[in-house]
Amino acid sequence: MPIPDSTVNTIGGGSDIETTPINGFSGISSPHNLNISLLLIVIYHVFSDISPLGIDGCNSRFHSVDTLEGCSVTFRELTTDFDLEVDVLIVGAGGCGLVAAIAADAAGASVAIAEKQSCLSGNTALSSGSIPAAGSRLQRAAGIEDSPERFAKDILQVSGPHDAEHLTNCLAQLSAELVEWLIDDAHVSLTLVTSYRHVGHSVARLHSPPSRTGQELLRDLEAEAGRRGIPIALGQPVRELIVRGGVVCGAIVDGDRGSVSRIGARAVILATNGFGAAPDLIAKYCPTAQAAAYGGAPGSTGEALIWGAALGAATGNLEAFQGHAGLALRSGALMTWTVAERGGIVINGGGQRIGDETCGYSALASTELAHEGPFYMVYSAQIEADVAAGQPEFAQVAEIGDVFCADDAASLAKQIGVPEAALRDALAQSADDGANDPHGRRAWGFGPLKAPYRATEVHPALFHTQGGLAVDTRARVLRKDGEPIRGLYAGGGAATGISGRRGSDGYVSGNGLLSALGLGLIAGREAARHAAEQSVALRTKVNHDIQQGEMT
Known part of the structure; x- marks a missing residue:
């Protein structure tokens, strides 16, 4: 199979690669920030017979698989090359997605974000921006004694037993680091809220922007992404995940005026929020919330749940909200x-x-x-x-x-x-x-x-659902057998929450942002590490093939 022309120009190095705007991803070269000049040759061969995974109505064909009620997911051959390749592709530009992008970029990965809405919104923007953390330096400065163990105990006392108690403990342990990382590395303005502490917290541990609004939190994260040059493609929904042999390796993104981009990635992070704005999914999985008015973000329509189910992902706490x-x-x-x-x-x-x-x-x-x-x-x-x-x-x-x-x-x-x-x-x-x-x-x-x-x-x-795809403490999406789906990560409303198994009684103030930003930080770091490991493996293969005379 001949090497496509688009890769030949990269062999001599990145100095003569021209930046080509692709579906709003202006500022990214194709490829972007890849340091191994022969890498694309290998990527082309590795992905030459990939298949995309999507929802009916997206020109998909062959091998229909029934998944969630009312949804059918299909597989088909992808016969064209990638338009763009990055280390980490993030689906969703809310709090989770932006934190994941900043964390992945800080770890040295090339990153891009696709967001289906025309502006940054999501449930982070609708929140008070309050992030609970135990043992932060802001608490210590205020003379407040707290610990991750105490925090986890507080959450579990309200939530009761549920499917993601490992995340409760993990996020409680991470919480102080998360808040301090947001302040120091992401340049987010946060103060400790001492004038009130909402139900479930035994001490003051909510950290919030001075305005007490999620909009300010989101603006700070967007500004940091801008400083780092992380591209955010607004109004460009991901149509399908690209999968090869059970490994997620990119996505198909709808762009302006009917255009389509095929984005290759070594890791994909689902930061699409939950399914609160999908009445059919609420009726099936969270029926006690049906009578509630929906007060959350309109983009929470359950794509992550649908895509994950088609890949055999496990789920948890779907009745909680x-x-x-x-x-x-x-x-x-x-x-x-x-x-x-x-x-x-x-x-x-x-x-x-x-x-x-x-x-x-x-x-x-x-x-x-x-x-x-x-x-x-x-x-x-x-x-x-x-x-x-x-x-x-x-x-x-x-x-x-x-x-x-x-x-x-x-x-x-x-x-x-x-x-x-x-x-x-x-x-x-x-x-x-x-x-x-x-x-x-x-x-x-x-x-x-x-x-x-x-x-x-x-x-x-109903503000947002608290159930979703099962993930481990590395934010990797898990199959029903407990094994991770390679290349796929999730956080925030796309992942299983920590607010009980069903109903709204198990929610403690700040649980949503703790899961969104905490899992976003974990997913960004882990996805970047996975991408780096893949790069090493591909470099090894290139060197081996050259030595064996297989790449001529």
């Missing part, structure tokens, strides 16, 4: 749970409280799903002012008119349409020390709720 009991009905904003922790309550349309609000926003979402709405978060003007001062996004809820304001209980009851007597009784419960609270609440923040009052209509929401 992060819920939120405070999706503001009018604006779609998420009410920070600090409002409840300061003493706010949640009532139903009858004016009655439905549970212990301090169980957390995710756990209370399950309670709301078990009751009839509407629901209202009721709090005081004092709480509103305090929380707005520290969390600017909450202040916007009031600014856009998503708050009922009243000088007394009678006026508030009339505005939101609940029985006045029931509302007064609910408000009176906050004056109790907790010993007689019908729902067992013990912590009341600022104490009894006092006028003037505020209320926001809320709805239970």
Whole structure:
């Protein structure tokens, strides 16, 4: 088989390789940053009979394989060469994908990111940007004693037994290093949150951007990727994974105006988030979340789950999800749970409280799903002012008119349409020390709720799924027999989460970002190491073939 012309020009070295923009991957040469001039000759032979793995409707043919309900995955021959080759290809440019890219680049790998959305978004951007870590230098500076063991115990106490307890321990051990790596190497602005600590954490361990927004976290990561020259192709979804002999070695990417790029890679990292925006997958795997409004990123449509299943990947905790009991009905904003922790309550349309609000926003979402709405978060003007001062996004809820304001209980009851007597009784419960609270609440923040009052209509929401592909502590996707699928890594919502086996009760604040950024860091490092090992193997083969006279 003749060597394609595109590889011949690289034999003399990289100095005369021209940079060719490919489907938005401008700034990458084809090949990019490859130091072995003969490497592409070997890559061409190694991948000459690769097959892509994709979803029906993508011009795939031959050997149809039934996978997830409603989906069929097909295999076909790929007869054309790669348009671009990198060490590590990352699918998804959210928090997980960006961290993975930065980590892989720092380890010396050539990296590219394909993102199907037209802008950086994902659930990281929708979050508060809070990353839990135990034993960080920020905690030590604040005089807070913490340890990975204590952190893991806190998480497991809430989550209960589940399919990824190895990840709970691994991520707890990594957490301090993760936060300090983000600050020192990725140049992310993080501060220790000491003004509140959400349910499940026995000490203050949430590290968040100064604005307390995931958008700031994502902007910092994007800026670092830009400084490193890591290309991000926006609006260019991965259509198929390219697989040869069970080894993942690239992807087919849809580009502008119907163009297609075939990207070769020694490792592929799935950072595509979960399947919260795929109603069919929710109905099959996470049915308890069906009645919840979806408040997560629109791009979470389950591609990783579908591709992984076709490759025989194991899955775990598919019935678990992060819920939120405070999706503001009018604006779609998420009410920070600090409002409840300061003493706010949640009532139903009858004016009655439905549970212990301090169980957390995710756990209370399950309670709301078990009751009839509407629901209202009721709090005081004092709480509103305090929380707005520290969390600017909450202040916007009031600014856009998503708050009922009243000088007394009678006026508030009339505005939101609940029985006045029931509302007064609910408000009176906050004056109790907790010993007689019908729902067992013990912590009341600022104490009894006092006028003037505020209320926001809320709805239970599914924020993101917490189940996905089974991965080991090296972020390698595992088959059902426990063996890794070579060349394939996953993190964040694409991987099995650490929030219990089912429902939303097992979620601890920050679990999502801990999994996304922690597994992203691990996957980036491991994928880069795998790519380097492959390079050594290919170099050895080149030298051997030359010595044997097989490459002429």
